[in-house]
Amino acid sequence: MSFACIFVPNFSIAAELRAEPELQDQPIAVFEGKPPLEKIIAVNEYAARLSIAPSMTKAQAELCSELVLRSRSPLQEASTHAAMLDCAQSFSPCVEDTACDTSIFDLSGMGSLFGSLPKISQAIADRASTLGLKANITVASNPDAALIAARGFPGVTIIPAGKEAEQLGSLPIKVLFNDRLEGDEKDSADRLLETLDRWGIRSLRALAALPEIALSERLGQQGLHLQKLARGAASRTLVPVEAPLIFEEAVELEHPIVLLEPLAFLLNRLLDQLCARLGSRALATQELRLTLELSNLTGIEDEFENIGIPSESDGNDKAMLKQVAPSLSRFVRQGGDFDSPSSTDQCRQSKAPQARRQTSFIRKLSLPLPMLDAKVFLKLLQLDLNAHPPGAPIIKIHISAEPARPRSAQGGLFLPPSPEPEKLELTLARIAGIVGEQKVGAVELLDTHHPEGFRMRRFVAEVARKVPQKKTPDSVEAQSAVTALRRFRPPLRVNVTLENGQPLRLHCPKKKEVQGEVLWKAGPWRFSGDWWDRDAWSRDEWDLALRNGEAIAFYRLIHDLLGGGWFVEGTYD
Amino acid sequence: MSSAVVSTSAALGRPFIFDADPEPEVGSLSAEQLQQKSVAKVLHSTINNQKSALPLVTPASRLEIRPTPEMAPSGVTELDALTGGLPRGCLTEICGPASSGRTTVLLAALAAATRRGEYCALIDASDALDAHSVAASGIDLDRLLWVRCGEDSPAHQSTKKSFSPSEKTNPAEHRLEQLLKATDLLLESGGFGMIVLDLADVTLQAARRIPLTTWFRFRRAVEHKPTILLAIEQQPIAGSCSSLLLQLKVPSSPFSVLSSRRQVAGAECTSARSTRPTHAHLLTGLEINVELARSRVDRKPACSIAFETKTAWAG
Numbered sequence: 033m034s035f036a037c038i039f040v041p042n043f044s045i046a047a048e049l050r051a052e053p054e055l056q057d058q059p060i061a062v063f064e065g066k067p068p069l070e071k072i073i074a075v076n077e078y079a080a081r082l083s084i085a086p087s088m089t090k091a092q093a094e095l096c097s098e099l100v101l102r103s104r105s106p107l108q109e110a111s112t113h114a115a116m117l118d119c120a121q122s123f124s125p126c127v128e129d130t131a132c133d134t135s136i137f138d139l140s141g142m143g144s145l146f147g148s149l150p151k152i153s154q155a156i157a158d159r160a161s162t163l164g165l166k167a168n169i170t171v172a173s174n175p176d177a178a179l180i181a182a183r184g185f186p187g188v189t190i191i192p193a194g195k196e197a198e199q200l201g202s203l204p205i206k207v208l209f210n211d212r213l214e215g216d217e218k219d220s221a222d223r224l225l226e227t228l229d230r231w232g233i234r235s236l237r238a239l240a241a242l243p244e245i246a247l248s249e250r251l252g253q254q255g256l257h258l259q260k261l262a263r264g265a266a267s268r269t270l271v272p273v274e275a276p277l278i279f280e281e282a283v284e285l286e287h288p289i290v291l292l293e294p295l296a297f298l299l300n301r302l303l304d305q306l307c308a309r310l311g312s313r314a315l316a317t318q319e320l321r322l323t324l325e326l327s328n329l330t331g332i333e334d335e336f337e338n339i340g341i342p343s344e345s346d347g348n349d350k351a352m353l354k355q356v357a358p359s360l361s362r363f364v365r366q367g368g369d370f371d372s373p374s375s376t377d378q379c380r381q382s383k384a385p386q387a388r389r390q391t392s393f394i395r396k397l398s399l400p401l402p403m404l405d406a407k408v409f410l411k412l413l414q415l416d417l418n419a420h421p422p423g424a425p426i427i428k429i430h431i432s433a434e435p436a437r438p439r440s441a442q443g444g445l446f447l448p449p450s451p452e453p454e455k456l457e458l459t460l461a462r463i464a465g466i467v468g469e470q471k472v473g474a475v476e477l478l479d480t481h482h483p484e485g486f487r488m489r490r491f492v493a494e495v496a497r498k499v500p501q502k503k504t505p506d507s508v509e510a511q512s513a514v515t516a517l518r519r520f521r522p523p524l525r526v527n528v529t530l531e532n533g534q535p536l537r538l539h540c541p542k543k544k545e546v547q548g549e550v551l552w553k554a555g556p557w558r559f560s561g562d563w564w565d566r567d568a569w570s571r572d573e574w575d576l577a578l579r580n581g582e583a584i585a586f587y588r589l590i591h592d593l594l595g596g597g598w599f600v601e602g603t604y605d
Numbered sequence: 606m607s608s609a610v611v612s613t614s615a616a617l618g619r620p621f622i623f624d625a626d627p628e629p630e631v632g633s634l635s636a637e638q639l640q641q642k643s644v645a646k647v648l649h650s651t652i653n654n655q656k657s658a659l660p661l662v663t664p665a666s667r668l669e670i671r672p673t674p675e676m677a678p679s680g681v682t683e684l685d686a687l688t689g690g691l692p693r694g695c696l697t698e699i700c701g702p703a704s705s706g707r708t709t710v711l712l713a714a715l716a717a718a719t720r721r722g723e724y725c726a727l728i729d730a731s732d733a734l735d736a737h738s739v740a741a742s743g744i745d746l747d748r749l750l751w752v753r754c755g756e757d758s759p760a761h762q763s764t765k766k767s768f769s770p771s772e773k774t775n776p777a778e779h780r781l782e783q784l785l786k787a788t789d790l791l792l793e794s795g796g797f798g799m800i801v802l803d804l805a806d807v808t809l810q811a812a813r814r815i816p817l818t819t820w821f822r823f824r825r826a827v828e829h830k831p832t833i834l835l836a837i838e839q840q841p842i843a844g845s846c847s848s849l850l851l852q853l854k855v856p857s858s859p860f861s862v863l864s865s866r867r868q869v870a871g872a873e874c875t876s877a878r879s880t881r882p883t884h885a886h887l888l889t890g891l892e893i894n895v896e897l898a899r900s901r902v903d904r905k906p907a908c909s910i911a912f913e914t915k916t917a918w919a920g
Contacts, residue, residue, distance in 0.1 A: 448722040448798060463787050463790055467753060467754055467787065477740055484736075516711075518703075518708050519734070521733065553886070581702070585855070
């Protein structure tokens with residue numbers, strides 16, 4: 033039986049470096065606390081060389097000009113922890129969430145999938161690196177030995193069964209304790225370490241060599257337990273945890289971003305990490321949610337949601353909100369008045385004093401099919417942000433992905449061509465930027481008799497499938513083409529000369545072709561509906577023939593009985 | 606003088622290869638003969654150099670004939686009999702005035718394509734598509750992408766707010782610009798069985814402003830692909846870029862175009878003042894005349910056919 037342990041040393045620093053890899057070779061320190069009493073809680077080796085140590089105040093650390101200071105980010109630490117669990121889950125279903133920086137999982141039965149222990153270890157290390165984790169990987173015959181070795185040995189370590197005491201002997205005593213302990217646990221651990229240090233016990237080998245009875249008399253069961261750990265003889269069962277399917281990545285910015293180009297750079301990194309995590313769990317995503325925290329100087333806290341790319345369930349109220357929200361963003365930036373009824377319904381007003389408040393700008397990207405392509409996601413987000421810019425400097429970026437099963441497609445040699453979903457989605461987003469979001473898509477007829485009873489919905493090219501050959505009778509195959517109507521949008525207002533209530537002559541100011549004497553007419557046909565609704569309609573329809581140069585054109589003429597007026601709705605073509 | 610390009614070594618950037626100097630034949634030839642011989646040798650070596658510099662040029666007689674494109678049914682039996690169908694990988698133009706049946710033929714072609722399981726795209730310059738006509742034609746609505754060009758696009762809204770006259774664009778030009786950009790994107794995306802450019806309501810003056818290079822680019826984009834590129838317009842505007850050109854005409858006499866189940870209706874319409882009430886009249890269909898104006902696909906002589914359409918309510 034083998035167990036693997038992933039340990040991320042200096043977790044707070046690792047979380048920051050995962051968000052900002054370019055700081056890898058710079059001295060960096062993470063601070064925490066309320067100003068002006070912020071204290072350094074973690075430093076990397078470059079900062080340690082500059083004599084920056086934990087427990088220093090931020091003011092003291094700022095004296096070092098080369099030092100990069102970052103505030104502790106619980107969100108980034110949570111993302112890093114989730115990435116670590118995703119890495120473990122991709123190798124074994126039995127994963128224990130030991131600590132925020134440690135995870136242990138059972139490798140039983142994994143040999144047939146991943147190969148020998150060295151191969152598995154290297155694969156784990158590679159996967160962790162892909163997810164942005166600089167972790168120590170250890171494989172041992174029991175969980176605690178793997179944990180202690182991961183805390184002590186950098187890189188990849190494999191401890192053969194029976195050699196635990198020998199391998200762990202050289203490690204210092206402090207590896208027996210988690211360096212993120214707090215409160216009473218930390219005090220107890222410190223006292224133990226102090227006691228052992230006074231005895232001259234500084235390595236695990238020395239602790240393992242102590243007589244058990246004497247140790248238990250002085251340190252009790254805790255001492256015996258520590259000795260077992262030092263010998264690598266402790267055994268316990270893992271407490272597996274089902275990692276929640278939450279895929280989020282976030283980064284807080286030191287300086288607000290104003291332009292979309294640097295934002296795209298950060299989004300690219302976050303999307304790469306997100307896709308790597310989803311890929312490690314063999315998942316894709318069908319919905320991305322981008323939340324941008326904006327810097328707002330007006331002193332009013334408000335939160336509103338923008339519509340994003342319209343989905344099928346979007347109604348008229350959301351369409352109105354979409355029209356209001358961008359103007360509301362400008363309104364907020366200009367410090368405008370919120371007494372107008374259209375805006376007060378859409379935001380919460382705070383009575384807080386003048387101060388820097390944050391505004392959340394949310395965009396939702398709904399995909400037609402589950403996808404896992406960071407480049408496509410980035411391009412779609414860029415197109416969306418170009419069409420709907422945030423309107424204020426950005427101080428925090430948060431992306432979450434809704435996991436979904438990846439789509440399975442069976443290709444075929446004889447299937448009709450179909451657009452690739454990722455390419456099509458990008459193309460549709462680009463076309464929407466040209467003609468408008470509601471102006472591209474598929475047609476869906478509504479359950480109404482209204483002449484314009486249709487709506488635009490998202491166009492989805494499903495996986496090409498073979499169309500079943502319908503056996504239709506020859507008479508159906510040979511049916512004639514259906515006469516089509518070409519509509520004028522909006523309908524053309526015309527001046528009609530009537531005779532006995534029937535159109536005799538037409539004149540359209542906007543279109544000179546639509547005028548002349550009526551050669552032939554059919555109608556009127558009374559057409560009405562939705563009388564119970566605000567959008568009731570009632571009209572008389574005529575089919576006319578007018579001379580159009582040397583030829584004849586057929587038009588549909590309507591007389592709006594509710595609003596009055598004559599219109600040419602379209603031409604039969 | 607031949608207009609053929611003479612490729613010289615200098616033009617090809619290759620060094621001129623000189624023949625080796627011949628050994629002098631003392632006493633056997635006169636000076637004039639020697640001079641003529643040397644000139645002939647120079648000419649001969651020049652021709653040899655040209656030949657050696659043109660190893661990769663294929664004579665025209667050996668050029669391969671472009672394969673005939675695959676033809677797809679157009680959805681109208683009479684049209685298929687006339688043209689053999691619509692060619693894949695080529696540009697087809699369908700031209701005609703209003704009420705000549707262009708949109709009917711277009712929808713029939715889209716219906717045939719969607720029935721084959723292909724995805725189609727319609728870029729509508731005038732936003733004139735009627736959803737009910739689309740459904741009545743038998744088009745699978747899930748397989749038809751409709752791009753509606755209009756004046757309320759985001760780009761046009763921003764130019765409308767501009768106070769600079771130079772930045773304001775003609776609405777017709779703006780629609781055409783949207784159409785051309787959308788077409789470029791869809792051709793690049795690929796995967797569509799048919800892409801239709803609906804320019805039927807665009808004025809001829811505006812449509813002719815589309816440069817021929819654009820049509821050429823579109824044609825090159827669909828070459829060697831199974832996509833049918835179809836354009837409907839009032840008059841031909843793509844020049845020689847289109848492989849198939851169909852002219853649709855409306856008969857000048859109104860009575861021949863009206864097909865009614867009651868023959869009496871046709872006779873009654875001959876009089877200026879018909880005693881039959883107008884609500885008894887019914888437009889049951891149109892008569893469409895199609896002339897094959899040009900076909901580069903299958904060299905056929907110009908001929909025409911006529912067929913009738915039925916309105917959705919004709920039964």
